[in-house]
Amino acid sequence: MIRVPTPDDPPTLTRVERKEQTRQAILAAALALSSEGGLSALSLRQVARHVGVVPTAFYRHFDSIEDLGLALVDDAFVSLRAMLRDVRTADPTFADVIDSSVRVLTEHVRAQREHFAFIARERFAGPAEVRTAIRHEIELCERELAADLARFPGTESWSREDLQVLANLIVGAVVSTAEDLLVAEGRRAGEDAVAARSRTQLRMMLIGALNWRSS
Amino acid sequence: MIRVPTPDDPPTLTRVERKEQTRQAILAAALALSSEGGLSALSLRQVARHVGVVPTAFYRHFDSIEDLGLALVDDAFVSLRAMLRDVRTADPTFADVIDSSVRVLTEHVRAQREHFAFIARERFAGPAEVRTAIRHEIELCERELAADLARFPGTESWSREDLQVLANLIVGAVVSTAEDLLVAEGRRAGEDAVAARSRTQLRMMLIGALNWRSS
DNA sequence: ATTTTCAGTGCACGGCTGTGCACTGAGCAC
DNA sequence: GTGCTCAGTGCACAGCCGTGCACTGAAAAT
Numbered sequence: 001m002i003r004v005p006t007p008d009d010p011p012t013l014t015r016v017e018r019k020e021q022t023r024q025a026i027l028a029a030a031l032a033l034s035s036e037g038g039l040s041a042l043s044l045r046q047v048a049r050h051v052g053v054v055p056t057a058f059y060r061h062f063d064s065i066e067d068l069g070l071a072l073v074d075d076a077f078v079s080l081r082a083m084l085r086d087v088r089t090a091d092p093t094f095a096d097v098i099d100s101s102v103r104v105l106t107e108h109v110r111a112q113r114e115h116f117a118f119i120a121r122e123r124f125a126g127p128a129e130v131r132t133a134i135r136h137e138i139e140l141c142e143r144e145l146a147a148d149l150a151r152f153p154g155t156e157s158w159s160r161e162d163l164q165v166l167a168n169l170i171v172g173a174v175v176s177t178a179e180d181l182l183v184a185e186g187r188r189a190g191e192d193a194v195a196a197r198s199r200t201q202l203r204m205m206l207i208g209a210l211n212w213r214s215s
Numbered sequence: 216m217i218r219v220p221t222p223d224d225p226p227t228l229t230r231v232e233r234k235e236q237t238r239q240a241i242l243a244a245a246l247a248l249s250s251e252g253g254l255s256a257l258s259l260r261q262v263a264r265h266v267g268v269v270p271t272a273f274y275r276h277f278d279s280i281e282d283l284g285l286a287l288v289d290d291a292f293v294s295l296r297a298m299l300r301d302v303r304t305a306d307p308t309f310a311d312v313i314d315s316s317v318r319v320l321t322e323h324v325r326a327q328r329e330h331f332a333f334i335a336r337e338r339f340a341g342p343a344e345v346r347t348a349i350r351h352e353i354e355l356c357e358r359e360l361a362a363d364l365a366r367f368p369g370t371e372s373w374s375r376e377d378l379q380v381l382a383n384l385i386v387g388a389v390v391s392t393a394e395d396l397l398v399a400e401g402r403r404a405g406e407d408a409v410a411a412r413s414r415t416q417l418r419m420m421l422i423g424a425l426n427w428r429s430s
Numbered sequence: 431a432t433t434t435t436c437a438g439t440g441c442a443c444g445g446c447t448g449t450g451c452a453c454t455g456a457g458c459a460c
Numbered sequence: 461g462t463g464c465t466c467a468g469t470g471c472a473c474a475g476c477c478g479t480g481c482a483c484t485g486a487a488a489a490t
Contacts, residue, residue: 037256045476121339124332125337169419271449279448
């Protein structure tokens with residue numbers, strides 16, 4: 001029972017505000033509850049119970065758990081895009097792109113653990129529609145990264161395809177690192193080790209990329 | 216109903232053989248059924264129904280779905296280790312390690328699609344024990360690869376840690392490629408594109424690694 | 431002031447779930 | 461041949477599931 005909207009709880013909320021509040025409560029409950037068993041093992045009744053609402057009230061907000069899942073994908077990728085924005089406008093006191101990027105990544109994973117865990121889980125285990133939605137979003141991130149890379153010194157002569165391939169490689173490494181950070185479960189020592197390893201790996205990849213096409 | 220052992224089906228099987236047959240049928244059914252919804256959304260009754268056996272008979276073979284999951288992890292990594300063996304003893308007509316390795320990977324993913332899909336799914340979505348079992352097995356693969364890399368020319372001066380980091384990078388890339396191959400769903404065009412991309416990426420990584428520590 | 435809207439209620443239904451218990455009967459050791 | 465073992469049966473139970481339907485009552489629209 002984490003019921004959020006009660007009659008006259010805050011002075012007086014408009015009806016749509018109260019509805020939105022319940023909707024958010026449902027999303028939050030689903031995100032938390034799906035952490036064990038995943039989205040497809042999540043029941044509408046569990047969610048309703050956790051929100052403090054009768055099961056049938058669920059339908060006022062979502063058609064099904066799958067529908068809810070798609071909304072969660074949107075939410076999660078808002079977090080993720082916020083991270084990408086932070087990477088791009090990273091603290092300029094960090095001269096090294098890799099250092100600052102890895103730092104931003106670890107901070108975001110820690111702050112938005114549930115969203116990242118959701119993506120890692122449902123990417124392969126979720127309902128078909130959810131899986132494809134996630135895949136699509138990741139593809140968009142890849143394209144964005146490829147565009148960023150094109151503005152980097154040393155990639156002027158690269159083909160569109162090679163840029164895409166490199167972007168795919170980097171995104172893969174970042175996803176893998178994010179997953180490892182999740183497994184480290186917030187223990188500082190583990191996180192630091194993962195971050196250090198990731199920095200080394202990204203540097204290796206950078207060296208490889210810089211010597212590409214010139215060899 | 217895919218019931219495997221029936222009374223006097225094959226001339227006469229010993230009792231333990233018939234039991235083993237049912238066990239294998241249960242594992243196969245679970246592997247197939249868990250492809251939608253995942254292991255934790257899989258019910259003992261579904262499995263029993265699919266095998267053509269009464270629900271309670273399940274307990275003659277496994278304590279729970281989770282227990283079954285651990286057995287499936289073992290099975291899946293038998294497939295995976297077979298692949299690693301094939302990589303090591305790859306067709307020597309392929310001069311390039313990368314070409315032959317990627318070829319072996321694609322062939323194994325195609326032949327053992329369900330096992331690879333199982334690992335990709337349950338790695339993050341499965342019951343806690345299954346997740347840790349998978350993580351442990353992947354770690355073992357990483358260590359094996361690190362040992363292999365140590366025997367490679369050009370890595371003589373590498374530290375134990377750097378070898379481990381490189382192994383982690385490669386395993387991550389391979390996992391990512393395997394997952395992409397699964398998503399390609401057996402369409403040849405998609406698979407070939409993924410394979411080509413993977414070869415390029417591994418080559419980039421190789422170049423990076425060869426220039427490591429010497430820069 | 432009256433009417434409409436609609437988020438949330440309460441109840442009911444049939445279907446699926448895991449699991450306990452007593453059983454059967456073929457395969458095997460003796 | 462006799463008796464034990466034990467994989468698979470059959471039935472029962474209580475609990476959870478999604479969802480249909482008629483409802484209430486406060487907020488919004490008129």
